[in-house]
Amino acid sequence: MRLELRGITKRFPGVIANQDVDLVVEPGEIHALLGENGAGKTTLMNVLYGLYQPDEGEIRIDDRVVMFHDPGQAIAAGIGMVHQHFMLVPVFTVTENVMLGVESVRGPLGQLDRPTARKRIIEISERHNLKIDPDATVEDLPVGVRQRVEIIKTLYRRSDLLVLDEPTAVLTPQEDEELFEIMRSLKAGGTSIVFITHKLNEVLEIADRITVLRRGRVVGSTTPAEATRESLASMMVGRPVELVVEKTPAHPGAPVLEVHGLVVRDDRGHVAVDGLDLQVRAGEIVVIAGVQGNGQTELVDAITGLRHPVAGTIRIGGATVRPEPRPIFEAGVAHVPEDRLEDGCVPGFTIVDNLVLNTYYRAPFSRGIRLDREAIERSATELVANFDIRTPSMFVDIGDLSGGNQQKVIVAREFSRPVRLLVAAQPTRGLDVGSVEYIHRRIVAKRDEGAAILIVSTELDEVLALADRIAVMYQGRIVDIVEPERATPQLLGMLMGGSLPLESAAAASVSPAAPGDPGT
Amino acid sequence: MTAAVAAPGAIVDRGAVRRQRIIGIFYLLLAAIAAFVLTSGIAPEATSTFALKPAGSKTGLDIPNLVVPSVVTLYAVAALCGFLGAIQLVRGFGTRWAVVLGIAVAVFVFGFLTWAAVGKSMSLIGILQLTVVKALPITFGALSGLLCERAGVVNIAIEGMLLTGAFTGAVVGSATGNNIVGLVAAGFVGAALGTLLAVLAIRYRMDQIIAGTVINIFAAGITGFVSTRVLQLHRELNEPQRFPQIPIPVLSEIPIIGPMFFSGNIFLYALFVLIGLIHYGLFYTRWGLRVRAVGEHPRAADTVGINVLGTRYRNVILGGIVAGVGGAYFTLGSTGSFVQDMTAGRGFIGLAAMIFGAWTPVGAFLASLVFGFADAVQARLSILNIALPSEFLLMVPYLVTIVVVAGLVGRVRAPAADGRPYEKE
Numbered sequence: 017m018r019l020e021l022r023g024i025t026k027r028f029p030g031v032i033a034n035q036d037v038d039l040v041v042e043p044g045e046i047h048a049l050l051g052e053n054g055a056g057k058t059t060l061m062n063v064l065y066g067l068y069q070p071d072e073g074e075i076r077i078d079d080r081v082v083m084f085h086d087p088g089q090a091i092a093a094g095i096g097m098v099h100q101h102f103m104l105v106p107v108f109t110v111t112e113n114v115m116l117g118v119e120s121v122r123g124p125l126g127q128l129d130r131p132t133a134r135k136r137i138i139e140i141s142e143r144h145n146l147k148i149d150p151d152a153t154v155e156d157l158p159v160g161v162r163q164r165v166e167i168i169k170t171l172y173r174r175s176d177l178l179v180l181d182e183p184t185a186v187l188t189p190q191e192d193e194e195l196f197e198i199m200r201s202l203k204a205g206g207t208s209i210v211f212i213t214h215k216l217n218e219v220l221e222i223a224d225r226i227t228v229l230r231r232g233r234v235v236g237s238t239t240p241a242e243a244t245r246e247s248l249a250s251m252m253v254g255r256p257v258e259l260v261v262e263k264t265p266a267h268p269g270a271p272v273l274e275v276h277g278l279v280v281r282d283d284r285g286h287v288a289v290d291g292l293d294l295q296v297r298a299g300e301i302v303v304i305a306g307v308q309g310n311g312q313t314e315l316v317d318a319i320t321g322l323r324h325p326v327a328g329t330i331r332i333g334g335a336t337v338r339p340e341p342r343p344i345f346e347a348g349v350a351h352v353p354e355d356r357l358e359d360g361c362v363p364g365f366t367i368v369d370n371l372v373l374n375t376y377y378r379a380p381f382s383r384g385i386r387l388d389r390e391a392i393e394r395s396a397t398e399l400v401a402n403f404d405i406r407t408p409s410m411f412v413d414i415g416d417l418s419g420g421n422q423q424k425v426i427v428a429r430e431f432s433r434p435v436r437l438l439v440a441a442q443p444t445r446g447l448d449v450g451s452v453e454y455i456h457r458r459i460v461a462k463r464d465e466g467a468a469i470l471i472v473s474t475e476l477d478e479v480l481a482l483a484d485r486i487a488v489m490y491q492g493r494i495v496d497i498v499e500p501e502r503a504t505p506q507l508l509g510m511l512m513g514g515s516l517p518l519e520s521a522a523a524a525s526v527s528p529a530a531p532g533d534p535g536t
Numbered sequence: 537m538t539a540a541v542a543a544p545g546a547i548v549d550r551g552a553v554r555r556q557r558i559i560g561i562f563y564l565l566l567a568a569i570a571a572f573v574l575t576s577g578i579a580p581e582a583t584s585t586f587a588l589k590p591a592g593s594k595t596g597l598d599i600p601n602l603v604v605p606s607v608v609t610l611y612a613v614a615a616l617c618g619f620l621g622a623i624q625l626v627r628g629f630g631t632r633w634a635v636v637l638g639i640a641v642a643v644f645v646f647g648f649l650t651w652a653a654v655g656k657s658m659s660l661i662g663i664l665q666l667t668v669v670k671a672l673p674i675t676f677g678a679l680s681g682l683l684c685e686r687a688g689v690v691n692i693a694i695e696g697m698l699l700t701g702a703f704t705g706a707v708v709g710s711a712t713g714n715n716i717v718g719l720v721a722a723g724f725v726g727a728a729l730g731t732l733l734a735v736l737a738i739r740y741r742m743d744q745i746i747a748g749t750v751i752n753i754f755a756a757g758i759t760g761f762v763s764t765r766v767l768q769l770h771r772e773l774n775e776p777q778r779f780p781q782i783p784i785p786v787l788s789e790i791p792i793i794g795p796m797f798f799s800g801n802i803f804l805y806a807l808f809v810l811i812g813l814i815h816y817g818l819f820y821t822r823w824g825l826r827v828r829a830v831g832e833h834p835r836a837a838d839t840v841g842i843n844v845l846g847t848r849y850r851n852v853i854l855g856g857i858v859a860g861v862g863g864a865y866f867t868l869g870s871t872g873s874f875v876q877d878m879t880a881g882r883g884f885i886g887l888a889a890m891i892f893g894a895w896t897p898v899g900a901f902l903a904s905l906v907f908g909f910a911d912a913v914q915a916r917l918s919i920l921n922i923a924l925p926s927e928f929l930l931m932v933p934y935l936v937t938i939v940v941v942a943g944l945v946g947r948v949r950a951p952a953a954d955g956r957p958y959e960k961e
Contacts, residue, residue, distance in 0.1 A: 087838070087840070091841060105833045108828075112825060117842055119822045121822050
């Protein structure tokens, strides 16, 4: 299928999400759509998928103008979309999920014809080498396999053009490779693929053509042969960007965080952190690398007092602290939570109020039962300037800021107190390259001031950029601690996927060990 | 690594341990009540008689009455409860604890009935028949809730729908002199209330609990008003013909089961058909797959071209019809005239039965039988003139509801998008 978007413009009240966007995807081409968050990639794809109607411009498929008023029409025209958040019903089987919406039925009562659907799924999975058990329940499947289900879903609907929206955000490096293999095999079969991402390495590895969007406009189109990471990044941001923050070697001091035999359950009562040991010393950055859902969230919750451990001890600065958020904060722990809007700030409150969420009850911000607005605003003015929070006014609702600026508010609040230990989960998730650079620089500066820093990240680039030591977490345990010098994406990928190289297994220890380097 | 790492198997779940202890102590308490409280003042030679044949029944296989020695039975009940309690406290029953709890409670209930029937004859078959009768409207309510919640809309207005159905069935049935017209009218009124709930919950995205509560208050108000202002003066508007009993040949003569399930009126048989239809529809047809998808993950359903809001409207209106028809049972199938607030919370108990039955039609029916049994025991015992205040007995069905929903349910999972309005992006 040859897809052509011509002069697409989509306006929302007060915002132009796409302006005069042209895009051509040739048959059998992998076309990367690169851009920061809010650059209009997803809006553009939603226009293509019939979720939005463009205000101007036209969509052409094989040189015929088409109009989609709902996803059903786009699907019928051969467009398949794998959403960033999977559109799968967790309690259904693979077969049920794939057939949903295009069910084959038999008999007068519309009885589901599961066997026929199942047979077609097996056919598709064999043809494209997509290993799948059609009878498995989706909620029991790992994320990588769920993504395969999504791809099969589109193939089942005979799509010739596949849109993959940030498909690697949830995958391990090994799963990334598998996905790329699948993409290559689909391409060989003539399927066109639009690949939305903000990860520069992947674009260079897999794409045939690259189109970069910035603020709703196409800023350029290039090929991997002509582009470099640096050139792509500056196209995305509109200025030269430092991709890796400079940092000096760490000078670790005394241990600040000591975790021993920690066991934590998740919301469903399953053991998520399973006898974990970890130590973070002053003046070093320890990054917990791992695929999402291996207990990182529960670990951070336990350290910050948001979740009570079932067993084990957590010591901060050599002392056990009552496991409640306030005593822990008062012991000098700063927390940048994983979910900005859910746990990091109060949308609906102004920036000013969000900046004092955990200090409002103390001098100088309150006297007795009364808040001292003047002191609060004075401090806020200072923080907004120091942390480069871009906003028309500090009395703006934090929910109206961009993700990057929301994160800066949270970082400003947490860093403005004396910090001995910083716990930051996915501190740059969903942020644009410019904000990532900024947040990383702040974290390194905090380390150089002597704070102990624990970062949880699923992004390999971030792990390698920040870590002084990398603790790989798998199924609730730290399976290995790796020095960044010997950490290759291959080694980390294997550890994150649960396969333990023999030498590393022996060295699975808190103290630095000297194993060989199987990766290179 | 020197630090001792807790082995996964050695992790002790404090919550589970506490629950195990509480249940164990509960068994011992049941044993103590059976052994000391219930046996007091009973002559050693006294017997309790349970009649297993419907009174006045001439047909059917002849089965004798069950006569047990009261004191011995109570001691046996106490011994069994005590034994279960001891095992529970010492090592627990693992994942089967819920089943054991059910058995212990059933055994104790039998002991309780033995005590109530000392020196008398209690019609056990009467209680069982009444169980089905009482469970009937509860099941209709549960099915109504199930249809709505499987599509992701919480229907707390079942109570109001039942009540309005009862009222409409009586009035229209009387006015037209045709109970079938009354039944159809009840279905229509149920559909109207369902539409109202759907519009409030889906179109205006109103809080579904509040929308349902509003409908309940409205239903209680309007039926109460008309019944005091109009029906008191015009009695002829509140005298519908009742649907007759239709015993099914052969099947109705099976001992115990026959009188329970095959000697009812059309409501009972309609219910069986409905349970079968909804079960088949939900789990084996395209319609059901789509409904469940909408209730679990509406956005996923939307992206594959399923009309989420349309599905929800349809199901809530269907749920309204089921509750309206079920409500008509109170007047057209049971008492024969409308009394203010006659549903007395059966809609809410239906909601509990739906949850207890894990959002499945068959489960909801079985759960309704449990609640129906509590209700039936209450009704029978208040006639038997036993040493418990009647006010306490009236509380029994509701107490059972609370205990079941709070204690036993826990693990069943609601449709993931239940109660959440769906907004297109």
